[in-house]
Amino acid sequence: MNNAIEGALKFMEEDFKANKKLFEELADRQSPHTLFIGCSDSRVVPSLITNTDPGELFVIRNIANIVPSYRISSEVIATTSAIEYALSSLNIKNIIICGHSNCGGCAALYYDNSKFENMPNVKLWLDLIKPIKDKVETLGIKEFSKKAWLTERLNILNSIKNIETYPGVKSAIEKGDIRVHGWHYIIETGLLFSYDKTNGHFKLLDKEVDYEKIYNEIFTDY
Numbered sequence: 001m002n003n004a005i006e007g008a009l010k011f012m013e014e015d016f017k018a019n020k021k022l023f024e025e026l027a028d029r030q031s032p033h034t035l036f037i038g039c040s041d042s043r044v045v046p047s048l049i050t051n052t053d054p055g056e057l058f059v060i061r062n063i064a065n066i067v068p069s070y071r072i073s074s075e076v077i078a079t080t081s082a083i084e085y086a087l088s089s090l091n092i093k094n095i096i097i098c099g100h101s102n103c104g105g106c107a108a109l110y111y112d113n114s115k116f117e118n119m120p121n122v123k124l125w126l127d128l129i130k131p132i133k134d135k136v137e138t139l140g141i142k143e144f145s146k147k148a149w150l151t152e153r154l155n156i157l158n159s160i161k162n163i164e165t166y167p168g169v170k171s172a173i174e175k176g177d178i179r180v181h182g183w184h185y186i187i188e189t190g191l192l193f194s195y196d197k198t199n200g201h202f203k204l205l206d207k208e209v210d211y212e213k214i215y216n217e218i219f220t221d222y
Helices: 002-018 020-026 046-050 078-089 104-108 120-137 144-163 169-175 211-218
Strands: 034-039 057-062 094-100 179-186 191-196 201-204
Touching: 002 020, 034 046, 034 078, 046 057, 046 094, 057 078, 094 144, 104 120, 104 144, 120 144, 144 179, 144 191, 169 179
Parallel strands: 034 057, 034 094, 094 179
Antiparallel strands: 179 191, 191 201
């Protein structure tokens, strides 16, 4: 906690002053160009990995970066409400759905139910992506690390599919008004892979790298 307090003091005394003009411009309005949907994991810092300033990203975070299918509900549905707001009230041009390596939420799909004895709401939330686990289990993969890796990527693809169920998104994508990006962030290396819908692969987010070579070295279809 001391580190957080010291960081807050540094922000007020140094960082804010250095960016005073930017914060003054943001005081009464926001106009983010990108909706970033990521995991709540403390190791995933959206502004850090995208090198963006305050006001550029509208960020939604939850366990395992899940995008539920759109529905209208009498219950409180935080993620769906936040996405709905971003799409309806902000001039969003891009949607980034960012998963990551060693995702505890994706790994938890394979845990015994006894692990969730004190986390019934977490269990209910992860049940949204249980069909992904069921699909992976049919492939006969024995190594847990490989199952987890594949689950993380299939989860990103599932969220890409689900984001298109939100009002106006599919037509906006077809018109080119909104671009949807699926990213897989590798924590230990800092690499970001982006889903290429054309060939169905995740490719390294780098313009000058042999995508196929690196993809084949790091990830193999199971």
